[in-house]
Amino acid sequence: MEETKNGRSAGIDIIKAMAVLFVLCVHFSLNTNYYNTPIADANMFVQSCLRWLFLVGVPLFLMCTGYLNYKNTISRSYYLKI
8 A cells, every 4th residue: 555755554544434433333223222123124224234334343443453563573572562
């Protein structure tokens, strides 16, 4: 990926922003009456499909972390930073 002047990758930042929104959407459906409502019409079907899409929020964070840490070598200082 192409980096900007300050060494950041815009693509990774966009993916992380999407992941934040996805996690918020999953928590929003948790705090509504979604899980007690049967899928009886097209509206609930669309909400269910969107919920399945939003469930990839946490794996996106994990993949971004792995991508950003691929150059690290395992050493004592690496474990001390954790």
